[in-house]
Amino acid sequence: MAIAQSIGADRSVEAGHAVKDFRQMVRRRRPVIFAVVSVIAVVGLATAFLWPPVYRSKATILIEEQEIPTDLVRSTITSYADQRIETIKQQVMSRASLWRIVEQYGLYQRLRKGSPTEEVLQQFVKDIQIEVINVKVVDKRTQTPTQATIAFTLAYDGESPDLAQKVTNELTDLFLGENLKSRERHAQQTTAFLKQEAENLAHHIEALESKIAVVKQKADGALPELTQLNMQLLNQADRELIDVDRDIRSLEERKRFLEGELATLKPVQTGEPGLYQHSIAARVHVGLAAGASKVQGLAEKAR
Incomplete structure (x- = not known):
């Protein structure tokens, strides 16, 4: 018991010496620490006041559930929406489309003077943010909880609020227009598929009716x-x-x-x-x- 008390007392003494040494070190290096903190504060304030302001404009696009037959072209809700968003994103954010927007609204004037086109486009892509919005729903087929994508946000960081809003509206229109084209193509493909299926069923029905007529003729009233x-x-x-x-x-x-x-x-x-x-x-x-x-x-x- 006496040994344990002795060890506890030694540790307390060591902790006290460590705190005392730290205080002495701070006193000795006080000028250096003050200088470093002052420099960081000055740089931070200068950056805050001298850095050009950035304005963000954001649009939220809702995703409507498509009326597609379950047994034809239906995947899981989340994967289907995510896939469509990614496909439209690749088409909208092509090199030609983005460069047209840069020239139309005069974006990145200083960067365009001394940098190649690829760097300008990379900066444009970096300033565009696309995020999907998921919610928990119950799958209609399996009756199990799952994640469903119901919307996505499209934002752009610009040098002025007016410019940021215009670019965001332009990108939103491109997304909606490309989505409409995609739906039209999908509707045409679905229509052609259903038309072919209807013709196949009509031929099948004609064949069955012919077989039934032959059976009736052979049965001679015994049906x-x-x-x-x-x-x-x-x-x-x-x-x-x-x-x-x-x-x-x-x-x-x-x-x-x-x-x-x-x-x-x-x-x-x-x-x-x-x-x-x-x-x-x-x-x-x-x-x-x-x-x-x-x-x-x-x-x-x-x-």
């Missing part, structure tokens, strides 16, 4: 959708068959009746009564012949 019609025709045929059977029975009874009358007749050699009986017999034969013919026709129809 399921014709079941009700076939049942109606069958019931009608059954009713007609019953009627024919009834007519056949009626004619057969009449035939038997006429045959019975014919059997009761006796031949007479002379006199008018014989002629009368002969006339009756002739009518009976005619009736039997007609009845037999009708019976035969009804029988064939019943088959």
Whole structure:
């Protein structure tokens, strides 16, 4: 216990000596430290007052969700928006486009006097800031949280507020115009694709209809959708068959009746009564012949 207290006391003494030595060093080097701090302060103030002011103009561009069929041309929301922004950025910030803006608004006059074109364009690109704005959303397909790009900011640092605003507006118009061209190209490609798909489906439907017609022709009325019609025709045929059977029975009874009358007749050699009986017999034969013919026709129809 005594040893521990001794060690603690030694450390306290050493710490006290270190602080005392640091204070003595500061006192000895006070002029040097004061000079360094003064120089830094003067340089900072001079830079703040002498450095030309920089004005920033910023525009925020919202990204509208495209009405694209899910099963056609849809990627994840974030990657799709980021990809489009990067593609449009590469097209807008081309060498020719940027140099046209530099000449149109007279940018970097002093730098253009003694520097090549590439350095001027590099400074222009450095003064342009593009940042995307992401938010947390729920994916409609997977129902899982994800990051979605809903907008991006476009800013330009210029020598004057008016110039910064004009350049920012020009860049914004270029972005919007290039986006419109990109959407038109995409719409044309999608339209051509859907038109081709519609033609393919039309040909496919025609082929299916031809196959269905062949199947119907081979089935000869045995298809399921014709079941009700076939049942109606069958019931009608059954009713007609019953009627024919009834007519056949009626004619057969009449035939038997006429045959019975014919059997009761006796031949007479002379006199008018014989002629009368002969006339009756002739009518009976005619009736039997007609009845037999009708019976035969009804029988064939019943088959």
